[in-house]
Each structure stands twice: as C-alpha cells, then as structure tokens.
Amino acid sequence: MITAKNISKSFNDYLVLDDVSLEFKPGKCNLIIGQSGSGKTVLMKCLVGLLPVDSGEIYFDTRVISKLSFNEMKNIRQDIGMLFQGSALFDSMTVIQNVMFPLTMFSKMSNAEKLDRANFCLKRVNLQNVNKLFPSEISGGMKKRVAIARAISNNPRYLFCDEPNSGLDPKTANVIDILISEITQEYDITTIVNTHDMNSVIEIGDKIAFLNKGKLCWEGDKDEILHSENEILNDFVYSTELTRRLKSHP
Amino acid sequence: MRILSDIGKYILLLRRVIARPERTHIYKDQVFLEIENLGINSLGIVAIISIFMGAVVTIQTTFNIDNPLIPLYTVGFATRQSVILEFSPTIISLILAGKIGSQIASEIGTMRVTEQIDALEIMGINPASFLILPKIAAAMIINPIVIIISMFLSIFGGWLSGVVTGLCSSADFIYGIQYAFHPYDVMYALIKTIVFAFLITSISGFHGYYTEGGALEVGRSSTRAVVHSSIAIILANLILTQLLLA
Numbered sequence: 001m002i003t004a005k006n007i008s009k010s011f012n013d014y015l016v017l018d019d020v021s022l023e024f025k026p027g028k029c030n031l032i033i034g035q036s037g038s039g040k041t042v043l044m045k046c047l048v049g050l051l052p053v054d055s056g057e058i059y060f061d062t063r064v065i066s067k068l069s070f071n072e073m074k075n076i077r078q079d080i081g082m083l084f085q086g087s088a089l090f091d092s093m094t095v096i097q098n099v100m101f102p103l104t105m106f107s108k109m110s111n112a113e114k115l116d117r118a119n120f121c122l123k124r125v126n127l128q129n130v131n132k133l134f135p136s137e138i139s140g141g142m143k144k145r146v147a148i149a150r151a152i153s154n155n156p157r158y159l160f161c162d163e164p165n166s167g168l169d170p171k172t173a174n175v176i177d178i179l180i181s182e183i184t185q186e187y188d189i190t191t192i193v194n195t196h197d198m199n200s201v202i203e204i205g206d207k208i209a210f211l212n213k214g215k216l217c218w219e220g221d222k223d224e225i226l227h228s229e230n231e232i233l234n235d236f237v238y239s240t241e242l243t244r245r246l247k248s249h250p
Numbered sequence: 251m252r253i254l255s256d257i258g259k260y261i262l263l264l265r266r267v268i269a270r271p272e273r274t275h276i277y278k279d280q281v282f283l284e285i286e287n288l289g290i291n292s293l294g295i296v297a298i299i300s301i302f303m304g305a306v307v308t309i310q311t312t313f314n315i316d317n318p319l320i321p322l323y324t325v326g327f328a329t330r331q332s333v334i335l336e337f338s339p340t341i342i343s344l345i346l347a348g349k350i351g352s353q354i355a356s357e358i359g360t361m362r363v364t365e366q367i368d369a370l371e372i373m374g375i376n377p378a379s380f381l382i383l384p385k386i387a388a389a390m391i392i393n394p395i396v397i398i399i400s401m402f403l404s405i406f407g408g409w410l411s412g413v414v415t416g417l418c419s420s421a422d423f424i425y426g427i428q429y430a431f432h433p434y435d436v437m438y439a440l441i442k443t444i445v446f447a448f449l450i451t452s453i454s455g456f457h458g459y460y461t462e463g464g465a466l467e468v469g470r471s472s473t474r475a476v477v478h479s480s481i482a483i484i485l486a487n488l489i490l491t492q493l494l495l496a
C-alpha cells in the first residue's frame with residue numbers, strides 16, 4: 001500500500017502541495033482528479049520520488065522512500081511502471097525497442113521472449129504494425145499508448161499514469177481506461193491515475209481524491225462523487241453542459 | 251559564487267557517472283554507438299580543417315624564412331612540431347568541443363526537458379551513468395585516433411602545399427619532418443587529447459543533465475557546454491604542458 005502523510009511541496013515560495021495525506025488501495029484504481037495546475041503531476045512525482053518533498057513522508061508498505069538508499073530505491077523502482085504526461089518515449093529508439101527497454105535492463109529473458117512480451121503489451125493497447133517506427137513518426141495518442149505498453153511491460157506492482165487518455169478520442173480513451181482497470185485487477189497491482197476526464201472517473205474510479213489548489217478537497221468513490229455536497233467538487237464535476245444535463249435528467 | 255557551486259555539482263555528478271554500470275553489455279553497445287556518433291562522424295570536418303591548416307602552416311613558415319642560412323628542411327620540421335604539439339591535439343579538440351559538446355548537451359538536455367531522464371530514473375536506472383559514461387568512454391577511446399589521423403593529414407597538407415607552390419621541395423620537406431623527432435612529443439599530444447576528451451564529454455554531459463525548462467534552455471545549455479569545455483581545454487593545456495614538458 002502506498003501512503004502519503006502530510007506532504008507539502010513548494011517551488012520558490014509557491015506552495016503547490018499543501019499538507020496532503022492520502023492512502024492508495026492495492027488492487028484498485030486510485031484516481032487523483034483536479035483542475036489543470038492543481039498539483040496532480042507534482043503529487044505523482046513526489047510519490048515516486050522524482051521530486052523531493054519539503055515535509056511529510058511517503059510510504060511504500062512500511063518503507064519510507066525519503067530514507068532509502070540508492071539501491072533500496074532502485075529495487076522499489078523496478079516494481080514501478082509510470083506513464084508520463086508527455087509520454088517521455090526515448091526518441092533514439094523505435095517503438096518496439098522502447099517497450100522492450102525495461103526488459104532489456106532488468107529481466108533475464110531471451111531476445112525472443114522480450115519481443116513476445118513487448119508485442120503482447122502493444123497489442124493490449126491496440127497498436128500493431130508500428131514496431132519499427134520512431135516516436136517522432138507516430139501520433140500523440142499513439143505515443144501515449146506506446147508509453148502505457150512500456151509502463152506495463154515489466155509487470156509492475158505499482159502503476160502510475162499521468163493523464164493516460166488526454167489527447168485520445170473517446171473510444172480509444174475508453175479502451176485505455178478499461179485496460180488500466182483490467183491490469184489492476186488481473187495482477188493485483190496498486191494503480192494511481194491522474195485525470196480530469198469525468199468518463200474515466202465514472203468508468204474506473206475505485207477510489208477518487210480531488211485536489212484543489214494543492215489541497216486535498218474531497219475523497220470518495222465513483223458512486224459518491226455524483227451525489228456529493230461539496231461545492232467545489234460539484235463545480236468541477238458539473239462543469240460541462242453534458243454532465244449538467246445528465247444530472248437534471250438522470 | 252555560481253562557478254563554485256557549479257564545480258561542486260559537477261564533481262557530485264561525476265561520482266554518480268562513474269558508479270558501477272548495471273548491465274555491462276548494454277554499456278558496451280552504447281560505447282560503440284557513441285564511438286560512431288562522436289568520433290567517426292567528426293572525421294570529415296577534422297580532415298578538411300587539418301589538411302588546410304597544415305598547408306597554411308607550411309606556406310607561412312616558408313614566407314617567414316628569408317635568411318638563406320636557415321635550411322629549407324626547417325619548413326618540414328616546423329610544420330611537424332606545430333602540428334603534433336599544438337594544432338592537432340589542442341585546436342582540433344577545441345573544434346570537437348564545438349561539435350560533440352553541443353551535440354551531447356542538446357541530446358541530454360532534450361531528454362531532460364521531455365522527461366526521458368525521469369523515465370530512466372523511474373525504471374531504476376542511474377541516468378547520469380547510463381547517458382554520460384558511454385560518451386566519456388567513447389570519446390577517450392576514439393579522440394586519440396582522430397587526432398593521429400589529423401596529424402597525418404596536416405603534415406600531408408603541408409607537404410602538398412610546399413610541393414604544389416614550389417616553395418619547398420618534397421625531399422627537403424620529408425627530411426624536415428624526420429629531423430630531431432622525439433616520440434615523446436606524440437605521447438604528450440595523446441595524453442592531452444585524452445584529458446580534453448574527458449573534459450569535453452563530462453562538461454557537456456553536465457550542462458545537458460542539469461537543463462531546466464524547455465527548448466530555449468536546451469539551446470543555452472549547449473552554448474554553455476561549448477564555452478565551458480573550451481575554457482577547460484585551454485586551462486588544462488597550460489597545466490599539462492607545464493607538467494609534461496617542463
């Protein structure tokens with residue numbers, strides 16, 4: 001289980017995360033939602049240790065990540081798959097090399113096994129016939145999917161996805177949502193997803209945390225979110241005509 | 251003050267760079283790739299500059315010898331000495347600082363601003379070592395070879411210009427380049443080259459690695475990489491010459 005206890009983070013006097021405490025459930029899709037600029041990406045980077053927190057602790061089970069040595073951290077990281085908001089594919093490598101990369105670095109698989117595994121992951125994100133292309137030669141949505149394939153190739157125990165379906169059409173976005181939720185259940189991993197897409201929230205939100213201006217503003221699940229009394233949350237959830245109409249004609 | 255903290259940061263980064271590699275065979279592949287990237291791909295520009303500089307040194311020297319007591323083979327001798335001692339190791343290294351320094355800083359800088367370095371780190375890889383160590387190793391292996399090629403080409407350029415312009419006969423020139431030859435001079439040049447190769451790749455890697463921001467900052471890092479590695483080369487040249495030739 002991943003737990004954040006009272007974490008705060010600021011950049012040059014600008015407080016981005018203000019005393020956030022959260023528990024993420026294993027085997028479930030944990031969603032962090034919030035407006036653009038509310039601190040979701042910063043929170044995720046703090047959780048995985050890419051950004052140091054100013055105060056507070058982050059626990060992976062019983063281990064406090066700020067107190068780990070480089071090697072202990074390395075062991076945890078080999079269990080982490082992460083999708084970055086900007087995909088972060090290696091542009092010197094082809095699509096298939098990107099997906100195989102974590103396997104090349106850390107598994108003892110033979111080349112054929114690695115290729116099989118990478119092809120399997122690419123198929124799960126609905127990508128075929130792009131193996132030999134470079135990231136600069138595929139579309140933004142395809143990059144996102146390759147990045148997801150790379151994040152899951154090494155069978156992670158913790159999966160972090162920063163906006164997995166922004167920039168995707170509704171249908172592919174839904175495929176990705178379902179994929180993330182399936183993998184989570186299938187392999188019993190702890191999944192944390194940043195999103196501001198209400199479709200994902202309703203589809204996969206086992207546990208939802210709403211961030212507003214760096215503060216944790218609301219917590220609940222996908223059923224509770226539609227009937228909450230929290231005004232700031234409702235402002236966010238019912239910000240579009242579509243959701244407002246659904247609310248008035250359920 | 252900035253420079254002191256930068257030097258401190260640079261040394262700390264170097265410590266991470268020389269950490270034991272996780273998967274040696276992958277590093278080996280990377281080194282070969284970088285040898286091609288940084289070394290083989292620089293041969294064209296090095297060849298052109300070397301031939302022409304050698305030619306100019308020879309012509310300049312002949313023009314400056316107007317005393318009939320000085321034998322003509324001095325031209326070959328002077329060309330050889332200036333090429334081996336300074337031109338090839340130092341000037342060509344400065345040119346390589348411009349070429350491979352900016353290449354390394356912009357490559358690593360772009361990886362930083364597009365979060366590719368974060369992606370490496372999150373996989374449990376030591377990105378500093380993974381990205382910078384193969385480049386340092388490759389340059390330290392291939393630059394001495396590039397410099398030796400440059401020496402031959404410069405001297406060849408000198409010979410060609412002497413013969414073509416008729417300013418110095420082939421026989422005089424060839425006698426001159428063999429006259430009072432100390433193999434230690436080549437040794438000295440190669441030691442310098444290896445030190446310069448280390449400075450260029452590590453300083454440029456440092457600037458790329460600590461790029462913050464976007465495309466604009468990548469450009470700035472690569473400029474800084476070239477300027478700082480050039481300054482480092484000039485300073486190291488002074489120190490090494492004092493140490494090795496005094």
Ligand SMILES: Nc1ncnc2c1ncn2[C@@H]1O[C@H](COP(=O)(O)OP(=O)(O)OP(=O)(O)O)[C@@H](O)[C@H]1O
Pocket residue numbers: 011016034035036037038039040041042043085196
């Ligand atoms: N490296 C940084 N330096 C300074 N400020 C930063 C840095 N990274 C993020 N911020 C600030 O932190 C705040 C939160 O950013 P963050 O990227 O977490 O937003 P977000 O919730 O992920 O938004 P989005 O949905 O648009 O991705 C922003 O106001 C941003 O300006």
Ligand SMILES: [Mg+2]
Pocket residue numbers: 040041042085162194
């Ligand atoms: Mg974000």
